Amino acid sequence: MxxxxxxxxxxxxxxxxxxxxxxxxxxxxxxxxxxxxxxxxxxxxxxxxxFKNLALAILPLHDDGTVTLVGQNRFPHADYSWEIPEGGGALDGDPLEHARRELREEVGLEASEWREVLRTQLSNSVTDERAMGFLALGLSPVDHAPDETEDLAVARVPFREALETALAGHLPDMLTVAMLLRAYHMAHEGALPPALTRRMLS
Structure with missing residues (x-):
């Protein structure tokens, strides 16, 4: 019961x-x-x-139902990770402005529409790290320059492929998994434009 x-x-x-x-x-x-x-x-x-910064995650969702991912070597697990654009922002700053900066720097995109769709605590048994997730829509390319420590690959893949790959354990970054599932839930709940939903789920 x-x-x-x-x-x-x-x-x-x-x-x-x-x-x-x-x-x-x-x-x-x-x-x-x-x-x-x-x-x-x-x-x-x-x-x-x-943590001295807020963790920020951005899911760039294109009009054709694809998403942009970045690939990079990660230090803590000594492995290669495909994930959505992520970064940090000052705790006393504007999270959206920091998210805009990360999207430009990492993948050379800007968005005409931003939606805050996730707030979470990461590994809250041993850290105080907090995260915010943004959905970025209405995407267009801009000039960009990654951080000097970042060597990034960029790929644009169908949303469903990214989601299924994450659920199979091949995109293990937790913010990537959470944001893909959040977008999937929004699509099923009618919280996204119908045409975009059809392209995401086809």
Missing amino acids: SQKLSWRQPHGSPWQAGPPRRVYDNPWITVEEYDATAPTGAPALYGVVR
């Missing part, structure tokens, strides 16, 4: 934390360690990665 989810009503006691000890710091992240008390009352040692 199903239960009604009271998602706005937390249960139990929150974590209690002593003063932070900074164990690492660079321009992008800080790692802090705490002597903490768990909601059960048990003592615990907790480490948190605190």
Whole structure:
């Protein structure tokens, strides 16, 4: 028998934390360690990665039902990843302006219509990183120059192919998976133009 989810009503006691000890710091992240008390009352040692930027994900959805992806070598997993354009924006900045910049820099596109469609926490057991996802529509090419550390390949593929590839585990970046599923849900819910929906799902 199903239960009604009271998602706005937390249960139990929150974590209690002593003063932070900074164990690492660079321009992008800080790692802090705490002597903490768990909601059960048990003592615990907790480490948190605190991010200095907001993660931004942009799904460039073309009028013909294709999407633009970027391919690049990623350092943490030492592998190659195809994913949607992503980047970071200052926590006190305008997320949309940062997303516009990332779309121009990474794939040389600008959009006439932007929709914020996703807000999420990434790996929230060990980091405080937050992300926002934008759908970019009405796309047109512009001159661009990637960041000096980025060597990017760019591909334009049918939306359904990208979605099925992600669900098969071959596009493992979580923001890419989440944004493709979000666009699929929007298409099925009638939240996108009918002609675009037909081309996406054909």
